Structure formats: C-alpha cells, structure tokens
Amino acid sequence: MRKFGLTLLTAFAGGALALGAYKFVENKYDQNMSIEDKQKVYFASNPEKSTMVSSAGLPDFTQAASEATPAVVYIRTTYASKSSDGGSGDPFEQMFGQMFGGGRMRPQGPQMASGSGVIISPDGYIVTNNHVVAKAEKIQIVTNDHRSFEAKVIGTDPNTDLALIKINATNMPIVKLGNSDAVKVGEWVLAVGNPFKLTSTVTAGIVSAKGRSIGIIGREDDEDSPYPVRQQETPTLKKGIESFIQTDAAINPGNSGGALVNTNGELIGINAAIASHTGSYEGYGFAIPINLAKKVLNDIKKYGSVKRGYVGIGFADLSDPDAAKQVNSDKTNGLYVNSLVAGGGAEQAGIKQGDIITKVEGNTVYESSDLQERVARLQPGDKINLTVLRNGAEKNFTVTLKADAPANKTAGVSKSAAELFNKLGASFQPLNAQQKAKFRVNSGVLVTQVRRGGMFDDTEIPVGSIITSINRQPINSIDDIDKAITNLKNDRLVISGYYPDGGSFNNMFQVQ
Template sequence: MKAKHILLVVLISAVTGVGSAYLYGKYNNRSVSYSQSQVPVNYAGLFDSGAGAPGPVDFESAAGSAVPAVVHIKTKTNPTQTNMQRRRSPFSDLFGDDFFDDFFGGRGNNVPQMASGSGVFISGDGYIVTNNHVIDGADEITVTLSNKKQYKAKLVATDANTDLAVIKIEGTGFPYLLYGNSDEVKVGQWVLAVGYPLTLETTVTAGIVSAKYRYLGVNQRKAKPGANTVESFIQTDAAVNQGNSGGALINTGGQLIGINAAIASPTGAYAGYSYAIPVNIVKKVVDDLIKYGTVQRAYLGIRPAANQDNGTDSQIKEGDGVEIGEILPKSAAEEAGLKKGDKIVKLDNKMVSTWTELTGTVASYRPGQKMNVTYIRNGKEGTATLTLKNSAGNTDVVTTSSLDRLGAEFATLDAKKAKEYGIEGGVVINSITDGLIAEQTTLKKGFIIIRAGGKTIKSVDDFKRAIESAGNSIIVEGIYPGYEGVYQYAINDLNRNEP
C-alpha cells in the first residue's frame, strides 16, 4: 500500500511539473510576442528585399575609382610674401607641413614655407577642388597624381567663407570623380576618405556617417568680422589626418559626397571624428568660382530668433524648425510675406530643423532662383514662394576676376538705387576681406564707387577696366548712402605678385 501511495505522489508531481512548464512557456512566449508584435517605424524598410541580412560591404570598386582622381598638393610660400608671425589656421589639424619642418621643429622666416594637402579632380580638363586653407598665401602650387606625374597648378579662385578653392593644371583626359548628392547621405552609411595624410602615398580609410549639418565655427573664427560664413559639415568616423585636407569623401558607389576639411582633436592628430563640406555646397561654389571668379551667394533675408535661456548650447532657437527673429528690409523673405515669429520647417519640401540645415541648404542656391518656403504661423502651415537675392538686395551677378587682389566683393549698383542716390550708376562693395583695400584704406562695406582713375564707373566691368589700365596705383572716388560728400581713397601696389 505504501508503494502505491509513493507511486501516485510521483505521478502527480510529474504531471504537475510538465503542465507548469507547458503553461509557463506558452504564456511567457505570448508575452514576449505581444510586447514587440509590430516592427517599429525606425526599422521601416530595413527587412525589405533582404535588407535585414546584407552581404559584406565591398570598398574595392569605390576605392579603385577614387584613388586616380585624388591628387597630392604641395605649396611653397616665399618668405618675402609672408608675415613675420604667421597666423595658425583653425584648420591646422589637417594642414600637413613639410617633413623637415616637422623634424627640426619649425622654420625660420628666411626660408620658404612648405606645406601639403589633397585635392580632387572634378573635370577631365584639369580643374581641381581643394580647401582654401591648403593653398592660402601660396606662391607655388605643385600637383602630384597617383601615377607620380607632377604638374604646376594655377589658382583659379577661392572662397574663404566655405573654405573652398579651385586650382587648375594643363592637360586633358584626367580621371575625375562624379558628384553624388549629399542631401541623400544617411547617418550610419559607409563612406571612404581618400587623400594624402602625413605625406604618405594615396591612403583610403573607411567609416560611417555619424552626423550631418554640424557647425564648428572654424570658418567664422578665421573670417573677418561680419563675414557670411557657411558651415554644414558631414561628420564621419573615417580616419583623417594632416594632409587629408581637401581630399575626397565618397560613398560606396564611388561618388563624391564631400571634401574633407577638419578634424576634432585635442592633439592635432585624428581622435575619432572628421568633417567634410557637403558636395551639394561644393559643386555650387566650384561652378561659381570657375564661371564668375567669386561665389554668387543667395540670402533669404532673415535672422533666427535667439534663446532666452543662457544655459543652452546655442544662442539660436531650433530643434523642430527655424523661428524667424528678424526680417531684413527689402529682402526675399519680406517680399514673400514672411513675418517675425514664423517657423520655417521646409525649404523646397526638404525638412529643416536647425539654422545650420537652413544655411547649408540656401548655400546650394544662387540669387535669382526661386524657392518654396513652408512655415508655421499661429499653428497653421503655409507656403511662400520667393526669389532669392544677394547681399545687395538684387539678383545681379557679382564678379571679381582680376579684382581679387583688392579683397572685396563688388556688384553693379541697381538702377533704381542709383536714381534714389542721385547718381548715374556705380559699383557697390558688398563685403571686404583680406586684400589691398583692407590693408591700405579705411573704406567700409556699402561704399559705392562712382569714379576710379578719373573714369566714370557705372558697372563692375567699368571698374575692372579702370583697375587693369591704372598701372600700380589708382584713386577711387565714391559715396556712402546717407552721408554727404564724395570720399577718395588711394590704392597702391596693384601690380604686386599674387598667388
């Protein structure tokens, strides 16, 4: 009898244990399945067409296409054309110096200064884009291709506000990189950095896009007060070092998506992050520099609203759009009916969350182009179509060409403005950077040139001809709107050698 009781207890225990395990497994699995029964929106498309299990990424084809199109740039600056105390560029982290300078710990002022960087062919006839800080102040520029062939290059034009420059070598049939679309670049996608770091041969490194629309302030720190600098960097973790500056950032399809420009580093060597100028800005600036000699910069004509909280990282209100803090008079924004307090959320149907995104997008447009601006006003969405203008408030083409050495941006004065000021015409100075005007005169932005070298000036072409025929010096005469009298300024050394 005792044995039967023991057997019954064992049987009941076994049934209970198996049943408990079954029920636990059944309902526990149901609980797990219930908590993630649907694919969240951030995974949308990941598992479509086998995208959830991709094969290994192949960098070989992209690297093979890019390496021949990326060049090594070496510069020489003569001691007679350098300052006794050369300023350190905020881009020095990428500005690879000559090996002997590194070895001996510095140069004297009585020897030429040597430096190096990288560049990218953007056409088969020898046009190369690089960073402005790579060739800034150089008297000689030498380009070495991946096949070791060397060429002397000439400077076409530069734009310090975006830190871009175009140089050219003579010849045809050069390999070049196709432009990609930086607006389509996604955080997390693979990218390659191609350049000549640390005076090495062509070097390719891989990483991912870690952020977009980064603002560092490096261009602003180098620029003159009030300069309209543009920064909207692509941030990557591809290894970039001294000498990579001006080199290519490409996608796995071999397309150019950025020009490497800076690194974040406490030591001057790569420490995890690098920054590239988006190609949509690059191609617009390059086209302008080749065609006009200067950038045709477009403006909405707004200033962003400021934060009231001094403890924030940025002084600008942003996050889900750009709130307008001020509408500039006679600007594109004013003419389109935008108002202070409006929050811009889209430009041509492209989402805009921050001021850096907005300025980066506008930088890829020219004055005269139309743009649809989507904004929120009093909780309701509206759309305005506007025509972008330049800093002078019109859509005229701004040119510099042979006027580059003066260090200013010139534009033909609008005929209506000329009539308003009581003059036949003239040339307005929209901005002043480094050059003869800043070095020798107290001339200010907004000055309108009406005579130069004794000749009447009604257009930029008139002024250009006056400069070219002036010899080594010229007297410039003009007015400041709102002030009485004609002001005169003497500009000398017009024929001095420039890079």
C-alpha cells in the first residue's frame, strides 16, 4: 500500500511538473504564435457547443448569431482637427461619403468616426478595415458586453483594406476562422456589425457571387493616396487586391470591419464596402475573404507589415471586352501577358509576352482576381503553378514569387500609451542577432511600416530604420515602447536610433 501511495505521489508530482513546464513554454512563446494557432488553443479549451448542419443547410441563424455577436466590437475613432474647409483628406470619405462606415466628420474640433471589428484571438487581437482606423489618433473599442478599451494599431495593409489592432485584455470571446474557399454561391450568411451606431446588429442573406473586383481599393491616382491605382501588376508599385465575397445581407455605414459568418458561426469574410447610390444599403455588400485576411494578419503580427510576392507581369484581363480588343484576342477569360519584369519570377520561369494565363494551381482564371487573390496569400520565395496558352497549346510553368522592391519614400491630448503609439504612425519588429551586429547595438526594433500623417512620417524616419531607445529607455519590443511612452516628462518624446544607411538620429517630439 505504501509503495502504491509513493507511486501515486510520484505521478502527481510528475504531472504537476509537466503542466508547469507547459505553461512556461506556452507563456514564453505565446507572442510568436500565429492567429490560427491561438484559435486552435482556444477552441481546444472551449469545445464547440453543438454540431450544426452544413453552412448550406437549414436557415436557422440563432446559434450562428449567438456564436459571432460577442466577438464583434464597436470601434470609435478620433482624428486631429482639420481646416475649416471641411475636407477630411481621406479619398474614401471624399468620394463616397458614409459608404465605408465612417460617419460624416465635423469640419472643426476633434473629428469622430465609427466602424466595426472582430476579435480573433483571446488576448485581444482585432481585425478591421484599414479605412476604419487609418490616421486615427485614438481608437476606442466597445465590446458586446459594454466594456471599453483603447486599442493600438499593430499594422495595416491598404492593398487589401485590412488592419490588425490590439487591446490589452485576456480571455476575450472570438469568432472561429472559417474557410472562404469552401463558400458556395447561394449559401446563407450573416453580417454582424454596428450600422448607424446600432450595436450588435445581425442581418441575413445569401452569397451572391465570389471573386468580385469592384475597383474600390486603388481607385485614387494620387501618388500620396494610401490607395494608389495600379491597373497592372508590377513589382514596384502597390496594387489594391480585390476578390470580394458579394452578399445581399444588409450592410450599412458602420458595418465596415464587421463579420460575415456562415450558419456554422464561422468567420468567412470581413465586411468592407457596399455598392450604393445613396450611401446606404441597396442590396449589394462586399466582404474580404478570410483566407486572404489570414495571411495578411499573420504577416502584420509577425513582421509588422505584409510580405508580398509578385509574379512579375503586366497583363490585360480578357474578361473585359475592351482590353481583349486592344490585344486582338477573341478569348473571354484569362490574362494576356503584355509585359514582363526583367529578372522577375515569370520571366525566369519561361513565360513570354503574348502568353495567356488560363489556370492558376489548376483552377480556371476567369478574371484578374482569380490570380491576384491566390498570389496575395503567398510569400516571396513561394512557388505557384501557372498554365498558359501559347500558340494554341497549353503549357505549365512553376513560378517562384519575387519580393516587392523596397519603397524609396517613407511612407491637449490624452497621454495613454495606446493613443501615443498610434500617433507614432509606425509598426515594428524586434531585431534579430544579425541586425544587432550590423548596427552594433544591444537593443532595438526595426521600423517595418510608416503610416501617413504620423510622427515618423512627419520627421522622415523611414522604413528600415532602427529604434534603440525612447526617452533613454532601451527598446526591444512593442511592450517596451508602451512602457517608455506611458510616462512623459514635459510632454516630450525623444526617439533615438539609426537610419537604414547607418546614420544616427535623436528626434524630439512635443506631444500636444
């Protein structure tokens, strides 16, 4: 009996030791976990309440609504005062008014706007639209249970109109990420958001179409616009990537950044836009597919910006009759290759000018979004299989995607850390050992993104710079930045570091 008790005690001790070690490892590496990994941990600990019928099954929305609604948040943003002419400077606001979820802004005093977001990680990561938080100095999150938090911008991607923000919270309810590739035209979906400041609103409809490109992202041709036009893919100029899920579920101003879920309560898209003559719902809503969003959000979380690969071609979309006529093609689908980037992946793989891309990974290319959305999920160095039509016969090529060329240009207030972090207008990534050795520093973070209108943009601290200290406190992580900017002396912020060419800087900001 004594031997059995000793064995049992040893087993308990071993189990406790293993559990403690697991918790240590879990905490140590938690910041390096992808969004999908965090979701797996969450749902392993929180089993789904019941097994529902397929998403194309019976139209009973009660459980899907109850699963999604707690994780959809209301976002209120505050902007700096603008000139008395009433212009917001936002091309979306100028062209489309309230169409994209931001309320009409007052011409003087602090400007306010609102939208929606979706909690996708228990530790407070939230996905929303870039246009919901672009240039915001203060971002307030109100949860479904009426708790309020301040959020900071982890990073944005204007090319997909996505942003990743974070609140300081734990054990938050989340929406399970679905598979947008499996979405079928005609299946029931729910749109969850905060239209017209009516919080926690659920509407139902069906998927009307997939792979829609409506020319919203990248419509402005102003080079300073966060949405520059690029009709053809090149490796040096950003392009709006559109492959929207179209739905007739009612989406109105304020729904931007909210959830599009299937009847299983799974997140299949992020609501982004409506087609309307009035600025309100007229039957057509558009959501960013979650499979595209996963890649963008994980890149932002890991690197502070999106690592995007390029095929290296210019093309004409043959589904456009005018474009087909210009290249003397009688084809009604596919992409006509009218130019190649020297040294690009397509040229190196053997693709030639005049080829017509007919398939990507074995799937028929009907229009440009079929290629662009698939490529946008991949990293530089990844391979993609393309089928082209040449001289009446199809040929298969494996293209290794090349990295985008680096950009040549830099892209009485509450003193909360989140607000000041957003005013910096930048995203960061911890330095690795090689980077520390290159700059001969013991601490530092790499600037991976500079957003227009922020402090870094104003003082021309470009992407690729190293931040070594703030207010003389060494910086190695975003948490260090939060701590350094929480307590200011005389409302001054001193940021020290090195430019990409090795030159040092010591910039002082007066926070007003």
